[in-house]
């Protein structure tokens with residue numbers, strides 16, 4: 033044991049990320065790792081943090097983000113570190129910023145415009161180029177990267193309204209190999225989105241073939257999260273089995289009033305399939321979803337709020353019903369006039385959200401959209417909301433379980449060795465918070481708001497959030513998938 037450490041956190045209540053019961057102790061950090069956990073007595077450190085009255089947990093891992101560009105353009109990652117998040121998974125829902133071997137076609141096809149409507153950030157010619165940029169100008173958080181099938185379709189195809197030809201599949205597959213060799217964790221799809229809807233199951237399987245050799249992940253925003261959820265689950269399982277890859281069902285939900293309550297059915301099906309193949313899933317803690325504005329989504333949603341509109345920027349934050357009334361037109365036309373645009377849809381049932389959150393294998397992923405004018409509050413509030421609202425106030429699960437769902441479980445599913453847990457030898461990704469006061473403050477009306485109760489956040493041993501603001505430290509790393 034070295035006689036002095038870089039940092040000692042004293043008098044902590046440790047929730048270690050494994051799900052086990054909290055315990056009291058001190059944590060000593062040397063460099064980027066935890067050196068000792070226990071009673072450190074009179075050991076010395078260059079700096080000490082008194083954690084009396086606070087919980088120390090592993091830094092939270094946001095299993096589902098669209099932070100591809102924010103990691104580079106706003107690398108302090110304030111919406112994330114202010115919630116205690118120390119690692120983000122980006123490149124989801126078929127949308128990744130890289131690769132883009134030639135200039136992106138303008139205007140940027142929705143939903144690729146969720147990451148960057150200007151086209152300026154689609155500048156990384158290969159996946160390796162993108163990861164190199166992340167290493168050269170590191171963000172505050174660690175990152176885990178996926179390559180998006182819709183991005184690959186936009187590269188390989190001139191008409192996205194049909195299935196890819198064998199030649200186009202070969203081009204996409206080549207990019208998957210390049211991305212996986214560079215360090216991607218897997219491929220994501222967004223089969224619900226127009227530019228990928230025409231992709232057949234066979235196309236996805238053939239594009240994803242290389243995943244087997246790399247032990248990569250298949251992450252999917254499924255073709256349907258409403259009336260045909262069961263068929264979509266079956267398609268997802270089939271792709272995973274055919275390719276020989278672990279599958280991740282992204283932001284599991286049941287949309288549309290007539291599907292409310294059906295999470296009983298979907299979770300039972302998922303659980304059964306978990307005995308047959310490697311399946312995991314995540315969820316965000318809200319009964320409203322958010323993505324681009326489309327007429328079918330709005331038609332299936334009792335209430336829709338516009339989050340941004342290029343054609344009518346002043347509509348950001350307004351109810352679509354009010355906009356329709358003002359324009360004196362029907363839904364189809366209002367949606368058409370707002371394009372390109374984004375929206376929040378109030379179309380899920382709270383009982384489904386709670387059932388999915390509570391399901392033991394469910395991880396927490398925000399699905400935040402960092403470039404929306406009036407973003408869904410999940411961007412700023414997801415993790416404190418699970419801790420404060422769902423765990424403490426509603427008692428949906430224990431604090432230990434809540435933390436596990438955002439740390440140890442996620443690290444295990446993604447293959448993040450020595451992360452997501454507090455023990456000697458693990459990386460010093462840590463979040464100190466007040467379990468009595470932690471809560472989200474971001475709402476649908478005022479979505480950009482810091483949460484309460486998150487104190488000190490550390491990434492690879494460096495403090496990135498001091499309880500009030502980002503410190504400017506950028507210790508984040510591009511992580512590698514290392515299956516146990």
Ligand SMILES: [Zn+2]
Pocket residue numbers: 124125222253282283
């Ligand atoms: Zn999605």
